[in-house]
Amino acid sequence: MPCKRLVFVLLVGLSCASMEVRSQLSPTFYSQSCPNLLRVVRREVAAAVCNETRMAASLLRLHFHDCFVNGCDGSVLLDGSDGEKFANPNRNSARGFEVVDAIKAAVESECNATVSCADILAIAARDSVVLSGGPSWRVLLGRRDGLVANQTGANANLPSPFDSINSIISKFAAVGLNTTDVVALSGGHTIGLARCATFSNRLFGFSETSSVDPTLDSSLASALQNLCPQSADGNDTTGLDRNSTFAFDNHYFTNLVRQRGILSSDQGLFSSDEGVAAATRELVLKYDNSTWAFFCDFANSMIKMGSITPLTGSDGQIRSNCRVVTSPTRSYGQNYVADTANKTTIRDIHLSQYHIHKTPEMPTHSDLELDQKEATRRQLYGTIRSMAAESPMGTCGQKWKSNNGNKQIKARMRKKEEI
Template structure:
C-alpha cells in the first residue's frame, strides 16, 4: 500500500495530545536513562530512513511482513520487557515457545535492518529499538497511523522460553485471562482492545482457529459466535487437516491497516476466538464491547488510540543506561 503523506499529517495531528502526554511521561526521567524520542539524533541521524527503507522493501516483496514485524515487537515486550530477547537463538530461545514456533517471522528482515544500521552507525542502536521502529513502519506502510517511537532501549542478555509460553495471550484465552496478561505488564482494557486491533493485518494458521469449525472440533459443530459463511470458507482453507495453512485475520482487508477488524467482530467474523470474545463472549465487559463498537464506527479514534497504546507498550520494562548491551548482531549476545 502506498504511503499517504496527507493522511499521515492528519493522523499525527489527531494524536498529538496523546503522544505528547506519553512522551512527557518518559522525558521526566530522561536524565536517568529513560526513553526519549530523539535518542539517536546525534549518533545515528539517518536511523528512521534506514529502517523505513528496509521495511518498505520487505513489504513490497511480501505485504504480510508489516504484520509480522508488529507481532515480533508485541511478543518481545510481553516477555522480559522490550529488550529484543525474542531475537536470540539458542536452546532457551523464545522462538521455540509454543506461541512463536512455526509462527513468529520477520527475523531475516530485522537482521538486514541491523546490518544496514551497523554500517551507518556501528555500536549505537539496539536490536530492541530496531524492533520498535520496524513495527512502527510495518503499521505505517500498511496504511496505519504514525506515532513517535520512544528510543534508548538496550538489549537483554538472556531469552525466556518459559516466559513466552506463559505470558503471551493465546487464541483460546478467556477475557479474564487476556485482561490479566495485559494488566501484568501495565496495560489496561483500552490498551488490550486497541492493540488487538493490530489483527487488522496479517494471517493465522488453521491450527489456531480450526477448533471453531465443524468437522474439526470435538463437538463437530461450528462455533455459534462465528459467521456461518465465514466458517464454511475457513473449512475449505483448512481441509485436509494441515494446521499450517493460513487465513486472513481480517476478512476483507488482510494487508490494509484499518478499522475493519472491529467491524468484523460486530458481524461475528473475528477469526480467532480471543478476538471475537472481545464482543461476543458472555463474560466480555461492557467497556470491552463499547470499545469494539466505538472503533468499528470511528477509524480515526482507533488510529489515535492505537498509536498511544503502542508507545505505552513499548515502554514495558526497557533496559536503559548501563543495563544490558547493544548487540552487534540480534541473534546472539556479544
C-alpha cells in the same frame, strides 16, 4: 500491493492527545549519535514490505511478542532452542528475523555499535503500520538489548488465540496495560494471516451442543471448513481480516460486530458472555464507528507497550548481531557470524536476496587484503543502496527486478571486479 501506495500518512502525534509515558526513553535519543536512523530503518522496512506485503504484520507481531516477555529488550530475536523463538506462541509462526538482520546491517553501516536491536524492532513496527495505511507516532528510543531469552516466560505471558477475555486482560494488566490497550492493540490483527491450527477448534466439534462456534458467521464457517479440513495439517492460512488483509484500517472491528472474527480471542472481544466483555464490546463499537478513534488509541497503546520495562543506561548491551549476545571478549563485528569459520556476513546474505554475488574469497588473505576487500564491499553496498534510493517506487520489487536495473548493477559489479 504497489509500492506507490506505501506512503507515510496520518501523523497521529500531531492531532491525538498522546499519553505521557514516564520512562528514560526519548524520541530524540539518537539525534546526535545516529541522525539518519529513522530514514535507514524506513528504507529497509519499505523494501521488505514491498518484497512481501505480509512482512508488515510479521514485524509488528515481533515487537509485541518481544515486549510481553522481559520487557522490550530484543530477547525474542536471540537464537537458541531454549530461546523465545521456540516458545509455543512463536514456534513456526514468528517470522521476519532475516529482515531485522538486514535492518541491523544497514544501521551498523550508518552508525556503528550505537542502536539496539530492541529499538530497531520498535521503529520497524511503527513503519510497518504506516506502510500498511495506519497511524504514525513518535517512537520513544533508548532501549538496550537484553542478555537472556525467556522461553518459559513466553509460554506463560503471551496471549493465546485460545485464551478467554479474562485471561487476556490479566496478561495485559501484568505488564501495565489496560482494557483499552487490549482492544486497541488487538486491532493490529487488521493485517496479517492466521494458520488454520489457531482457529480450527471453532469449526469442528466445538461443543456438545454445537459442532461450530455459534459466534462465528455460518457462511464464513463454511468457507473456513473448506480451507481447513480436519484431515489437513493446520498450516494453511487465511487473512485475519479477510476483506482487507494487508490494509491497516478499522474493518477488523466491523468483522467482530458481524461475527466474522477469525480467532476466538478476537471474536470474544464482542461476543463473549464474560462480565469484562461489556467494556470490550463498547470499545469494539467505538472503533467500528470511527477509524480515527481506533488509530489514536492504537498509537497511544503502542507507545505504552513499547515502554514496558526497558533496559536503559548501562543495563544490557548494544548487540552487534541481533541473534546473539555480544561477548565482551570478542572484537566488535565478529558476532555478525555465529561461526567464525563461516565467512558469510549478514550483509552478504542481504545482497544475495537480489542475486548479487561477489568473487569467491581465496583461502587466505593478509590483513591489508581483507581491509581492501571490505572497503570494496562497502562501496558496492553503498552503490546499490544509492541506486535503490534513486529508483522510482513502482510495483513491488521493481527497482531490483527490472532488466534495466539488473544491467546497471552487473555493469557496476564488473567495474568493481576490474579494480
